[in-house]
Structure formats: C-alpha cells, structure tokens
Amino acid sequence: MPAPLAPAPLAVTMGEPGGVGPEITLAAWETLRKDSVFFVIADPSLFPAEKIALIARPEEAASVFTNKLPVLPLEMPVIATPGAASSSNADAVIESITRAVAFALSDAASGVVTNPIQKSALIAAGFKFPGHTEFLADLTKDAAMPVGRLRGPVMMLAGPELKTVPVTIHQSVIEAARALNTDMIVQTATVTAQALAQEFGVTAPRLAISGLNPHAGEAGALGREDEEIIAPAIAALRASAIDARGPLPADTMFHAEARTTYDAAICMLHDQALIPAKTMAFHDAVNITLGLPIIRTSPDHGTALDIAGKGVARADSLIAAIKMAAAMVAHRTP
Template identity: 55%
Template structure:
C-alpha cells in the first residue's frame, strides 16, 4: 500500500482496556499488516509500560505529529497531552483517566480538521467510566459530531457504517432499546441516512453509482401488513422518495434473505433498521476484520469494531486485526490516490 501524505491520528481510548494492547501489537506487525504511518495521542510512559507488560519490543517516542511519518518505521510516535501521567492498570476502567480519553479525542479531531493528520482512528472507550466522570454524550459518534460542529462544520450528521471484506452495512437507528425502534423510525430519518450513505459511497468509497438495499423492520418485511405496518408506511415511501432523487435504492426487503452471498452481490451497501439487524451479519461474516466507520462527518473516522474487553487487557491475547483494518481503511478513505 502506498502511504498517505500525512500520518493518521490514533486516540488512546480506555487505558484499562485492550486499545493500548492492539495499538502496540499492530505497530509490532506494521510491515506484515501493511500499515501506513500513525501516531498515538496520549501518555508515552504508560504505553511503554503496557508494552513491557505484554513483552513487546516497541520503542515508544514522545514527539510532535509532524515527525510521525519519519519516526514510524523504527518507533511508535506518541504526541503527549498536558495531563498527569496514567498508571498501567489493565482491566480497570477508572473515571480518573476520563480526562485523558476525552482530550485525546479532542486533539485528534483538531489535528485532522487542522490538516496535521489525514484521518482519525479511535480506540475503544468505556462509556460508564466516562459517564461517571460527567461525560454528557451518548457515545463516541455523537461526541465526534459535536467536535465537527465546533471545528466549523455547518452540518454534521454522523452515520455508523460497519465495513468488512464482504459487507458494508448501516444501522438506521443505533443505540436505543429495541422497543423504541418503531417510534424512532421515520421516513425522514431513513431518507436522511440513505442520502449520507449515498454521498459517502461516491466520495469516500469511490463507487460511482452505489446500490442501496434497505431491510424491512418486521419479519418478511411486514408481509403486506400482516406482520407490521411500518414497512409499508415508513420504509416503502422513503425508498420511493430516494428513487425519485435518482438514488438507486430498493426495499423494504426481508432481512433474513439479504445477507447471503448471492444477495450481497446485488448491492453495495445495506441499510438495516436497528442495531443488531446490522451488526449480527457484519460480525458473523468478519468478526475480527470488521471496521466501524463514521459517515457524514467532514473528516474520515474509523475504529476497530470491538469494545474495551477489560477482562483480557494486558494479557497479550487481544487480536489486532480489526484495529489494523481500521488503520488501513482510514488511509484509503482519506486519500483517493491510495491503492490497497
């Protein structure tokens, strides 16, 4: 893979989780995994301590972002934060480190929007630890949307995309209880999400005429109203409106027949109506390689599609596949000239 013009900014994530583990492991295998240069925003001594705990020979170097590409082949560049040091305590999500987690994200967004970095790769966060420290946002994606607005973006509509080798899928509704999905699902929401997906499929994924397949909400896409009204009343009108705009959208389709190999060949991106309807097929097809990418932002953001896994942090058993895939995808999406 050809490297991008600027490095990628990687956030520290939850210090007690496996985010630091997979960053260090990925850098150790940077040549085999064909990783472009990146730097981590966080605490260099902490990362060095975690590397020693894991038995990884990773020279951690505190530096400025503009030297990251030069240093990356021989060391892991770390851009420091002006905050107290972090103790290496794997398995413990401590609200005391929330300031590091939040500041790392804020700095990374500033670097990307300021032209210092080509794209942003976020490490997993522990929401409870952040909530206990007063973090007001529902999650990572919503915080990034606000930071984009702070950076001057006139409009920010973050949309979650799960990207694997064989499937691109978007949940229209995300982190809400299943019981609230029918009331949250509106034709306007479906249209707004589909427009963002269509736009980024063209601009980021370079698919000239993206084909969107929209899943039904109910079993068998409602079966003509016998199994629910939302498919005919909400999703079908949205599809009709999208087609009238020139977007190649079809549905609502029965979700149980949308994700086998022959069906996937008929579309470029699937839109599911709720979280698990999207994430179950995505993780079944590519549990270790799936990447969480955020569409609808003025910058590229990807993330490994797994959590903090506190129970295995520091044990040396965390796999770096998804993080590595997130780094490679971020570089490709940020630079149309990259060749994977």
C-alpha cells in the same frame, strides 16, 4: 512532474488506558510499520520505552515510524492498571480524542482512528455523551462539510464482504420502531450513498433497504411500517437519483448471492445490521462514522478489560480500522 505529497499521518487515540488499546496499538504498529503512517496520542508510560519515539507534532511521525511507534504525549498523566477502568483517567481519555479531532480538522492528521473507551468510567466523571459517535459529532459540529455532503453522524459496520448501516442504533426494539420515520431513513441512506461515492470509490452506489417487520410486513399483514414509512423513503431516494431498492425481508438480504446486488445494506434496527456484519467479520469488522467533516474509523469491539495485559488481545480489528481509514483518505474527493 513532482511526486504527489504523502498524506498526513492518521491520529490514533489512546482509548481506555486499562483496556486493550495500548497493546493492540503497539501490535498494529508492528504489523503496519512499512505501510500506513500513524501516531498515537497517549501517555508514553503505557508502552515499552524501547518501542516508542516521542514526537511533538504529527508531521514528525513519518520519520520515525519504521523503527518506533510515534507517541504524542498527553498533557495529563495516566495511572493505569490493565483490566481496570478508572474515572480518574477520564480527562486524559477525552483529551486524546479532542486533540486527535483538532489535528484532523486542521489537516495535520488525515483522519482519526479511535481505540475503545469505557463509557461507564467517562460518564462517572461527568462525560455527557453516550459514546464516541455523539462526542465526535459535537466536536466537529462547527466545521464545514464538503460541498454537497449531508452531515451525519451515521454508523457503518464494514468488513471485507459486507457493509451495513443501522438507521436506529442504541434504543430498545420498541423505542426504535416508534422513533423510525421516513426522513431518518432518507437522511441515513443519502449520507451512506455520498460516502460510498466519495470515500470508498464506488462510482454508482447501490443500496439495499431492509424492512422493519418479518417478511417486510407481508403487504401489511405483519405491520404497516414497511408500506407507510419505509416504502416512501425508498421512493424519495430514487427521486433524488439514488439507486435504492426494498423494503427487503431482512432474513434474505445477506446470503452470498444477495450481497452481490448492493454496496451497502441500510437496516432499520441495530441488530439487523450488526449481527450479519459481526458474524461475517467478527475479528476484523470496522466501525466507521459517516457524515463528519473528518474521516473516523474504530475497531468494532470494546475495551476487553477481562483480557487486557494478558498478551492475548487480537489487533485484527484495529489493523483493519487503520487500513480502512487510509483507504478512505486515498479515495476521498473534495
């Protein structure tokens, strides 16, 4: 039988050119040059000329990857100063993301790994999205999802020992509590269970569902949301054959023994999910967007303008994001 075809390379975006993206991309290539194949869509001037190979198409990346970082040049030039973000580069940053998604939708790339963007610089230039996740959802909204899969987007933070998913994300605590409803929880948990089964190789996903209030509401003494909003969501998930349990007190969900009982924790609030994820894997946690027709991962940190260009930025999280995307490609089922 003929050997199976190698997957298409991953597309890595440039991110904020004045941030740490260019240097950690080069460091990731130096670490992974014998492993996963990827290319970066960026201005070549951001990298040492002797370290890169210019490519015109994604399929050219594999032939040069061992010896050079493949760079697919942007059409828009970039003028970057390490440590400074400029709205003048916004169009180039957006072009990098847009082209990466287009390559993934056409199967020329097997997935997208996004370097951090400086949202303030993009918004100053007229960017109309709060961040990557919403922009990626918009870019892929007309593409079909795999059969039977719900559309997100849903954010997952994944490290070696813990995967967490917040139901509400960038809202104040008061706004998040007001916005929370049963349908949101069911949608988020279902997208997560489907992704665990079809992109992470988990045969029978187990979900731990947190409460909203201290002690999961203490039977209503500390708030009614756990009984009136979260418990019905868990009942609906179980009725659809998803192994979900809770609502669980968030302060007892993340110790070592508890983590053996589930594959992902669904949390009601941003910090319920991100504090344990980042505490356990601060340097190598990965931000994953579930519920898209493409695979997308990202390092779980920002542009780090304060250390950009100083040679001290760590590439651990980007390396983990590239490895995670490659593993998801290997597991993904139609």
